[in-house]
Amino acid sequence: MRAPDLPPEVLAALAAQGVVTTASARRVGASRSDLDAWLRRGALTRVARGVYAVATELTPEERYRRWVEAVLTGLPDTVVAGPAAVVLHGLPLLGAAPSVVHVAVAQRHGRKPGRHLHPMGPLDPDDVVRVGRWAVASPARAVLDTARLMGAASGVVAADAALRCRLVSRAALEETCASLAGRTGVRRARRVVRLANPESESPGESWSAVVIDDLGLPAPARQHEHLDGRGLIGRSDFWWPEQSVVGEFDGRVKYGRTNPSGRAPEAVLWDEKRREDRLRAGGRRSVARWTTTELRHPHLLHGLLAPLLRST
Numbered sequence: 001m002r003a004p005d006l007p008p009e010v011l012a013a014l015a016a017q018g019v020v021t022t023a024s025a026r027r028v029g030a031s032r033s034d035l036d037a038w039l040r041r042g043a044l045t046r047v048a049r050g051v052y053a054v055a056t057e058l059t060p061e062e063r064y065r066r067w068v069e070a071v072l073t074g075l076p077d078t079v080v081a082g083p084a085a086v087v088l089h090g091l092p093l094l095g096a097a098p099s100v101v102h103v104a105v106a107q108r109h110g111r112k113p114g115r116h117l118h119p120m121g122p123l124d125p126d127d128v129v130r131v132g133r134w135a136v137a138s139p140a141r142a143v144l145d146t147a148r149l150m151g152a153a154s155g156v157v158a159a160d161a162a163l164r165c166r167l168v169s170r171a172a173l174e175e176t177c178a179s180l181a182g183r184t185g186v187r188r189a190r191r192v193v194r195l196a197n198p199e200s201e202s203p204g205e206s207w208s209a210v211v212i213d214d215l216g217l218p219a220p221a222r223q224h225e226h227l228d229g230r231g232l233i234g235r236s237d238f239w240w241p242e243q244s245v246v247g248e249f250d251g252r253v254k255y256g257r258t259n260p261s262g263r264a265p266e267a268v269l270w271d272e273k274r275r276e277d278r279l280r281a282g283g284r285r286s287v288a289r290w291t292t293t294e295l296r297h298p299h300l301l302h303g304l305l306a307p308l309l310r311s312t
């Protein structure tokens with residue numbers, strides 16, 4: 001909720017900027033003390049030191065994106081790469097955001113091209129697109145460079161989302177990955193191409209697929225439809241038909257008061273119980289559920305799934 005004493009004309013001017021700095025606020029008649037007061041009252045939120053946004057709740061990606069835009073202010077010709085390009089494309093970013101903005105410029109004996117900027121090497125013109133007012137690495141290149149920098153899980157999370165919303169094709173991922181041969185981290189990029197799946201419906205599912213692969217467990221089917229005599233029971237995130245095991249990633253938001261369905265958490269829980277009862281009654285041997293806790297500590301997921309997936 002915005003503070004009621006934030007003047008409408010100033011609010012509109014600040015919101016139009018996307019991100020707010022002391023200098024830009026001064027241009028619309030707001031002083032540093034005004035910024036501090038609005039910050040205390042919740043009218044603004046701090047994105048980074050000296051950078052604010054007209055919002056009270058920002059996702060990690062939104063916070064990083066606004067910080068990236070603030071860093072890029074005054075640098076219209078800079079080509080944004082890696083994780084910064086991922087968030088400018090509107091894709092999710094797994095893990096802590098970098099403390100720098102990766103840009104596509106030549107390395108200069110370790111010298112950085114500017115504060116908060118980190119050079120990654122130039123891109124071919126075909127690998128550069130426009131996103132709003134920014135020149136940005138193409139979705140395929142941004143995703144694979146993010147994997148090279150942050151790990152395969154981060155790359156798969158972004159790649160799955162890009163495939164799902166048709167921002168990128170598998171062919172583009174494969175072609176771009178081939179062009180990275182010999183580069184640092186190319187094995188991570190190749191793994192992203194192998195594991196990327198547009199059927200992932202959340203970052204947690206994408207992350208789960210990577211951890212399952214890390215653990216050497218059998219590859220599951222994705223978003224499998226389960227039926228019984230009454231019709232469709234539902235789709236499971238993961239399905240191992242040989243072992244008759246259903247796997248579900250449970251994100252906390254699914255059962256929270258702000259869950260996507262808008263229904264009461266207890267109603268969502270009750271429906272999940274009835275769904276699981278139908279799955280078991282229909283002959284599914286086991287239903288395994290896990291959360292981000294098991295993904296952060298893979299041995300826990302292994303302990304949950306490995307006994308169920310032993311050949312019987």
